[in-house]
Amino acid sequence: MCFNVMKFRILSILTLFVFCFAACNCCVSSDALTVAKRLKILEKEIPLPYNDALLTVVDRYASKPLPAWFEGYETFVEAELLKRSMPLELKCLPIAMSQLNPGFCSGDRCGIWAMPTLVGMRYGLTIDEFHDERFDMKSSTCATLDYLSDLHGQYSDWWQCILAYTNSPNSLQRALVYSGDSLAVWDFYEQELMTNVVVIRDFIACVYAYSEENRPMEKPSVDFDEINLKQPITVTRKAVEPAKTQKNDTSTKTTTQPTTSKLGPQKYTVKKGDTLSQIAAKHHVTVAKLKKWNNLKSDRIREGQKLIVKP
8 A cells, every 4th residue: 555655656756757847848949949930030131040059148139238329320230231232130240249339349350340450441441540440330330331242242142251251251261161162050150160150149149139129228328420429439549539510510410300300200102112121221210110110010011002201
C-alpha cells in the first residue's frame, strides 16, 4: 500500500516536471517564432534571416528609447536614402554601429556612422587637426550613404556592403576567399570570419525593434536641426563655437514653425505609380508617420486614395 502511494507520488512529480519543461520550451519557441515571422514581414531589399542569437538583444533594443531628435533625423536620412534608391532599413545602421551617439569615437572610427578616417577624406569630409566633419550628422550621413552606394555597385549585395563598411573591403575579400562566395549572412557571424560580425545581429535586431509604430522614444527636448547646429562635435580637437549666422537661422526656424501648424491637416491624392516612400520624401515626413496618420497596416496604397501628409 505504502509502495503504491509512493510510486503514485513519484509519477505525479515526474509528470509535473515534464509538463513544466515542455511549457518552458513552448514559450521559448513561441518567442523565436514571433521574431522570425515579424522579420519575414519586415524583409524588403535587405534579407533579415532569423537566428537564435537575436533573442539575446531584441528585448534590450526594444526597451531602449530612441533619442527625441531621431524623428527629425529619420526624415532626413530617409530622404537621402530615397535619392540614392537605397533600402530604408539602412537608417538603423548607425543605431547598431554607434548607438546613435554623435560623439562616438573608437579607434579610427568616429561619428554617428562610425566612419573610418580615410573613407571620410575620400568622400569629401574635412578631417584635420582642427575639424572633423564625421561628427557632423548631416555631412557624415551623406558621405556614408555615397560610400555604401558605391560598395553596392561593386558587390551587388547589401549584406556584403554592410560588412565591407563596418569592417573593410579587404576583410570581406579575405573572408570570401577563405570560405567561398556562397556564404550566408549568419555564416560570417557564427564562424567569426571578420572582426565586427556583431553588427549582423545588432542591425537585424534594430530593424525588428524600431520598426514598430509604438517604439520607445525619449521625451522631446531638442530637435535634430538644433542638435546638428550645436555640434562642434563637428569640430572635435579644438572646439569652435557655431557661427552667429547659424544661431540666427535657428531662431528663424523656431519663429516660422507655428505658422505651419495653423494650416490644419494637409491631404495628398495618390497618383498612378506613387509609392508611400516617395510621398513621404516629397512632404519631408517618415513612412512610419504617414502610416500612423492614415491608419495604414501596410505600405500598399491605391490611385485616387487621399492621404493626410501633415496633421
